[in-house]
Amino acid sequence: MRFSGFADLLEKQADRHGCAHAFIYQSEIKQIVSYEEFRSDVLARSEELKKTEKTCMGILTELSYPCIREIFAANIAGMQVVMLNKMLPAETLGELIRYTDTDILFGSDQQKEALSQYLTEGTAEGRGKILFFTSGTTASSKAVVLSDEKLMSSAWNGSSMLPLSKEDRLLCVLPLDHVFGFVCCLLWPLQCGASVAVGRGPRHYMDDCMYFRPTVISVVPMLLSFLLQQQLINPEMKMILVGAGDCPKEILGAASAKGLRVSYGYGLTETSSGVAISVEGDPSAMAVCPDDEITIAEDGEICIKAPTCMMEGYYKDPEMTAGVLRDGILYTGDLGYLDEEGKLHITGRKKEILVLHDGTKIFLPEYETKILHAARIREAAAVLKNGKPVLIVYAPQLSAEQISERLIPLMKTLPRGHQITEIIMRDTPLPRTATGKIRRWELQKETEEL
Numbered sequence: 001m002r003f004s005g006f007a008d009l010l011e012k013q014a015d016r017h018g019c020a021h022a023f024i025y026q027s028e029i030k031q032i033v034s035y036e037e038f039r040s041d042v043l044a045r046s047e048e049l050k051k052t053e054k055t056c057m058g059i060l061t062e063l064s065y066p067c068i069r070e071i072f073a074a075n076i077a078g079m080q081v082v083m084l085n086k087m088l089p090a091e092t093l094g095e096l097i098r099y100t101d102t103d104i105l106f107g108s109d110q111q112k113e114a115l116s117q118y119l120t121e122g123t124a125e126g127r128g129k130i131l132f133f134t135s136g137t138t139a140s141s142k143a144v145v146l147s148d149e150k151l152m153s154s155a156w157n158g159s160s161m162l163p164l165s166k167e168d169r170l171l172c173v174l175p176l177d178h179v180f181g182f183v184c185c186l187l188w189p190l191q192c193g194a195s196v197a198v199g200r201g202p203r204h205y206m207d208d209c210m211y212f213r214p215t216v217i218s219v220v221p222m223l224l225s226f227l228l229q230q231q232l233i234n235p236e237m238k239m240i241l242v243g244a245g246d247c248p249k250e251i252l253g254a255a256s257a258k259g260l261r262v263s264y265g266y267g268l269t270e271t272s273s274g275v276a277i278s279v280e281g282d283p284s285a286m287a288v289c290p291d292d293e294i295t296i297a298e299d300g301e302i303c304i305k306a307p308t309c310m311m312e313g314y315y316k317d318p319e320m321t322a323g324v325l326r327d328g329i330l331y332t333g334d335l336g337y338l339d340e341e342g343k344l345h346i347t348g349r350k351k352e353i354l355v356l357h358d359g360t361k362i363f364l365p366e367y368e369t370k371i372l373h374a375a376r377i378r379e380a381a382a383v384l385k386n387g388k389p390v391l392i393v394y395a396p397q398l399s400a401e402q403i404s405e406r407l408i409p410l411m412k413t414l415p416r417g418h419q420i421t422e423i424i425m426r427d428t429p430l431p432r433t434a435t436g437k438i439r440r441w442e443l444q445k446e447t448e449e450l
Contacts, residue, residue: 002156005148006042006072009190014039017193020166024212025065025198033065035193045073052104055079055122058097060086060107061177063199068186070106071176075130075148079104082131082143083177086111094118100131100143100315131315132179134269134361143315144269146179153308154272155187157289161277162241162263164192164216171214173199173223178359180244183273184218184265209234216240221247221387222357228254241265242283243274244359246346246387252283266346270330272309276344285343294344300335302344335441348441356417357387367418374410375403379430382420383444390422392443394429424450 003009013022014035023033033041049057057074061067061083074081082100084093086107093115097105103122105112130151131143164170170189174181189196197212204211205223209232218241219227227233228251240255243265255262264283267274275294276286288294293305304310305328313321324331335348354362364382371391372380379394393403400423411419424447431439 003152003191005075005152007076007148009152009187010039010042010072010076013190013193017166020193021169021195022190023065023068023196023198024169026200026211031065038069041069042072042076045069046076049073049077049079054104055127056082056100056102056104056120058082058084058100058102058105059177060084060093060105060111061175062086062107063172063176063201065198067106067176068198071130074106075128078128080127080129080131083133083182085175085177090114096133096143129312132177132182132269142317142320144179145312145315146269146272147312150272150309150311151179151183151187152191153291154183154267154274155191157291157309158184158188158265158274158277159191160290161279161287162188162239164189164194166193168192168194168216169197169212169214170194170216170218171197171199171208171212172218173205173208174218174220174244174359178244179269179273180220180265180267180359181218184241184243188218189216206230206232209237218243220244220357220359221251222359224255225251225357228258233258233260239263241277243267245355245357246384247283247357248387249284256283266344268304268330268332270311270324270332271304271306272311275304275306275309278343284345285339285341286345287343294338295329296337297331300337300347302332302334302336302346304330304332306330348444352440354382354384354389356384356389358417360415360417362389362418370410371407371420375406377403381430381438381440381443383440383447385422385447385450388421389418390424390447391420392424392426392430392447394426396427400425 017035019034021032022035022038025031057079059071071081082102097118098120101120101123103119105115130146134142134144172185174185176182186196197214199208213234213236215236216239221242224242239261241263252262262283263278265274265277266286275292276288278286291308295303297303336344336346338344352364368382377395381392382389403423431442
């Protein structure tokens, strides 16, 4: 069944499933919330929020039932909802709060007080809309304007490809400020009438599977690798959905070898998450979701028409929107091809970003500018090697050791996954196009062959 939005989901699933478990989570003890109770909780909170006369709720997201309730309630109250990563520095969060016209926050009292100086007077452009950031929230990422209707359409797309039963329990362990986590850890099971086990955070990756006994889990490649290496998959698990980043075939194969159904999904924040999912056989051969249409441009770029799930645009940035969304078609910047059966295969990226195994992204222009300045060099480019960033350098007068030493202060300021793991020196200048752009795909191919 399709749902027109969050309110429609609440109403119909409460009527249909009543006392069935919607959420399982741990407070001081294990708690259970039924579909009926979820509807009641959200509607009551929604009425409270309407009385505040606020227009834009910034959600400092966390894996918790109160956070999930607040997202639904703020949307149903007619607010614009902004999904924020609470782990970002206060200055970065402050910029995002001002940029998105946020006038009220959900989060801890301490963090709300620290960020209160950045709140605006609430002139939100998209009341009733939900804003996700393209790489999880960072200073350089773009705010994508979605809606509860489009997100529910994405959940319907996913459930039509990979249906769950009301007996299924999905373990929600991914950040809710990332659209893959929000749709595939939360909306997908609710769409199907299954239950959501709300994970207890990264510190409990070692024991959450055994604690909640899920039958399904949605993960990024890095987390799947960790769960397999540590042998943390519980006996009841039968399906794993992997997305938000490139996943080595050996990891997918290792999961399949355990008798698990492994599906791999491709999607973007701009399309409200997945547009293609593997449902059988080769996980890298993905069937296109029923509401979507994928074509391949002459240069191999993946182009998507997804009228029920497509973003309205980038917040306050019509020029940037027009650069990627033309006549209802999203030009993704990703490269791929459709095989004889119409299944999608991803081969690379045109965009100036690196997507890591944990689903986070490195915005290369900003990243490489910092590196060039810190290392005091002119020719360098970052690519991926085994899913980790490495630096390709042309600097005849320097050694890799000298450059590495110069980069130490900068690397200390970056998240661990964004730190350069290897410096590869070249004897010749970096390959460039006729317009001077680095031929990054050539460097990537050369690196993979080393």
